[in-house]
Amino acid sequence: MKKFLFCCIYSFISVGITAQVTINPSAIDIVRDSFGVPHIFAKTDAEVAYGLAWAEAEDDFESMQQVVLPAKGLMGRVLGKAGAAGDYAFALFRCREVTEEKWNTLSPAFLKLVDGYVQAINKYAATHPREVLHKKLFPITAKEYIASSVLALAVFNGADAALQRIFNNAEWEAPELNKKGSNSAAVSAEKTTTGEAFLLINAHQPNTGPQAFYEAHICSEEGLNVLGGLLAGGPCILHGVNEHLGWAHTVNYCDRMDEYQLEMNPDNNLQYKFDGEWVNLEVKTIKLKIKSIPINIKRKVYWSKYGATMKNKQGFFSVRLGANMRIGALEQWYLMNKASNFTDFYAALSKQELSMFNIMYADKQDTIFYLNNALVPVRKAGYNWRRTVPGNTSNTLWTSFRGIKELPQYINPKSGFLFNTNHSPFLATGTADNLKASAFAKEDGWEQYHLNRSVRFLELFPQTEKLSYEKFKQIKFDMQLPATMQYPYKIDSMFTLSETQYPEYASLITTFKKWDKSGAADSKGAAIFLLTYEYLKKELRGQDARAITKVEAIATFKYVHDYMQTNFGRTDIALGDLQKLVRGDKDWPLGGFPDLLSPQWTTPYKNGELRSIGGDGLIMFVRFAKDGLPKIETINMYGASAKPGSKHFDDQVPLYLKHQTKTMTLDKAVVYKNAESVYHPQ
Incomplete structure (x- = not known):
């Protein structure tokens, strides 16, 4: 009887105020293709969501858990001080409160989907306890799951950067050199040589x-x-x-977001002026639990009519945006x-x-x-x-x-x-x-x-003629800067220095002047440019967009020269010698740098080398004809699995480096016919 009662209570709280959807894992098929990509087939959307959550948990359960850690106040416990900032932001932006307030706006159909997804996460955690990041994380509820998405969207909207600016007593920064970005394009069928929309x-x-x-x-x-x-x-x-x-x-x-400085009452530092009247700040004390620190850290979170509020040396500041509404x-x-x-x-x-x-x-x-x-x-x-x-x-x-x-x-x-x-x-x-x-x-x-x-x-892009599918793909994988570079900091002075006046940098200056602005892995000019980019990004941070001076150009060449000599013993290295695509204990020469159509951005790796930490990710090319299913080609920089022991951990790397793709399909019969494995999420 007690076991039955517990199950009933758990079924209720797992989805908040909705009844738990009955999921039969045996009715769900996870079909893995030859690249390990999961294709989930089931009768209902909720069952499909269950299968999707299970498949992703098999491939990268750690990342899935990191998303919901703030809803449990466990980011600090798992990730340390850096994670505690996420717990603080979750409370500051009232992610839990807005979820409670707006819960009834979600449709029954969507709540069924969420319930199926959450059930799978909880079941996977229960059956794979060694993979769980913290013993108090599971089970999670649907409301905690949705509240976590509120924080995620707030972060995407720049809320974390705003909090960091306030914390650092900084109001605004000039444009940063780093433009990571994304690409998208749609082409009408009348504009393509195949008569398909791209x-x-x-x-x-x-x-x-x-x-x-x-x-x-x-x-x-x-x-x-x-x-x-x-x-x-x-x-x-x-x-x-x-x-x-x-x-x-x-x-x-x-x-999409605004920052406000409150006018505080000199006689009461928890009151601010609003339309001529003093209004009390809402104040709440939270406890942050931080890894390796035995006691909880108390922090105050504030709220004004404008929204989430923080205090720094200059006073109180509020942040207002739609993402947490x-x-x-x-x-x-x-x-x-x-x-x-x-x-x-x-x-x-x-x-x-x-x-x-x-x-x-x-x-x-x-x-x-x-x-x-x-x-x-x-x-x-x-x-x-x-x-x-x-x-x-x-x-x-x-x-x-x-x-x-x-x-x-x-x-x-x-x-x-x-x-x-x-x-x-x-x-x-x-x-x-x-x-x-x-x-x-x-x-x-x-x-x-x-x-x-x-x-x-x-x-x-051929604006006056039709576009072929081959050209469409070539545009995406292009590694060339435009004739006139668009970075906020202009480096034209680096191309005007005389080799004879600076003999110690003569070979670098000559190579850079001959550079065709390509980001290919075998380009020596691209290696000089990437080091230039990283150097100037740090040196000019916080300054207005401008051209670098001759003195700065010389200093940049000195930095590049010393970096290459110190780490490589020579100055004629190619970009692929400097930059690597790293997966596990393997690495490959890698082309690309920020703001190319085929980009990369990096962090230090070893022996002066840099490794990519972001870039193309998942690429999809789609063709739509009037009849039939869309034709789909995709490629992932790594593979379908984040687990080093899986053969799909890095099996897409060779294709990506060659700018090749794999064929995908929405045809159920074809998926089953070519399946590598078919199993149920249990």
């Missing part, structure tokens, strides 16, 4: 961890049949392709997964639960579409919203967001193509079809700049 899906994410893309295919009898990428903890596909349509995300940088982003993605046409897809976007991301779209009916999607506040004019604004007046307290029709968007431009590489939505297609920035409120802070990738894309 879609590129290529988010540039970290190579490993919770923000690395995981490739999967989910298929139910309730309308799911979609393949693509998800981040750790995703209960469905976050960007990819179904039988009818596909979409891609890139990060956007419009102004809504909880339905995952449900919106679920609806996007199930859309069968553009009308369905746009209806999903119109929910405006997803607080950010550019969205690129194509379908089999030859509709191409691009939306710079965001929860953009409706702000009053007269303030510099890109800087800290006064936190003492209702004039700066916005309470609504732009409607979807007010956001920059395109559908079927005459130019026949759309693209985004994290650059301006007003430079998204052919010149004649581009939107005008003047038609949008300047308070919204829409991006208005080109990047190296956007300029290079336009250099390569």
Whole structure:
């Protein structure tokens, strides 16, 4: 009787206020293809979500756990001081409270999906205790799971960077040299030589961890049949392709968040002025549990009318953004997964639960579409919203967001193509079809700049003739900077130095002058450039965009010379000698650097070498014809599994290095026919 009662109670709390969905793992098939990518087949969406969670847990359970650690207050316990910041942010942004408040806005169908997913995570943890990061982490509830997604979206929106600025007593920084970015493109069937619409899906994410893309295919009898990428903890596909349509995300940088300095009462340091009256700050004390520290650390979290509030040497500052005001982003993605046409897809976007991301779209009916999607506040004019604004007046307290029709968007431009590489939505297609920035409120802070990738894309794209599929793929894998580089810090002076005046750097100067701006692994000029890039990124951090001086150019060459001599004993190394793709105990020469169409960004490796920690990630090429299923090719920088013992840990590396792809399909019969293994999640 006690066991029965416990099970009933657990069933109730595991999904909050909803009844637990009955899952029969024997009715779920996980079909692994020859590259280890999981294809999940089941009758219901909830069962598919169960299978998806189980498959990803088999491949990277650690990353999945890291996503939900803050909801249990365990980031600090597992990851130490750095993790404690996540626990603090979870409390500060009231992720649990907003989830409770908005819980009833989630649909029963979506809650069933979430319940299936959460059941699988809990079951996997119970049957694989040695993989569990902390004994108090499981079981997790559906509400904890959704609350974790609220924090994740807040971080994606830049909340963590805002907190760090406040903590460091810094208001604003000049543009950083590092542009990591992502790529997406949609091409109309009328613009292609094959008569098919093309879609590129290529988010540039970290190579490993919770923000690395995981490739999967989910298929139910309730309308799911979609393949693509998800981040750790995703209960469905976050960007990819179904039988009818596909979409891609890139990060956007419009102004979605505001920072306020509160005017404090000199006689009461917990009161701030608002419209002429003193108002009490809401104060809560939390306990942070940090690994290797035997006692809990108490910290205060504050809340004002503007939102999450922190104190530093300059006073109290509040951060306000839409990401911690809504909880339905995952449900919106679920609806996007199930859309069968553009009308369905746009209806999903119109929910405006997803607080950010550019969205690129194509379908089999030859509709191409691009939306710079965001929860953009409706702000009053007269303030510099890109800087800290006064936190003492209702004039700066916005309470609504732009409607979807007010956001920059395109559908079927005459130019026949759309693209985004994290650059301006007003430079998204052919010149004649581009939107005008003047038609949008300047308070919204829409991006208005080109990047190296956007300029290079336009250099390569055949705007006056049709595009072949081969050329489409070549554009994506291009490793060339544009004729005029778009980095905020200009290095032209490095190309004008005389070899004869600086004989100690003569060979480097000569090589750099001859450099064709390629990021290929065998390029010696690219090795010089990457070291230049990393050096100037540190030296000029916090300074306004500008050209480097002659003195700085000489200092840069000295740094490159000394670095190469110290670590390699010579100065004629190629980029692949310096930069490596590392997986486990293997490494390979690697081309690419930040803001190429095929990019990499790095961290120190060994003996002066650098290793990639982010870049292309998961790449997808999709072709839509009027009839039949979409044709899909994909490649992952590493492989389907994060476990070193798996043969799929690094089996896609050789293909990636050759800019080759693997063929994927949504055809259930073909998946089973070519299966490497078929099993149930149990």
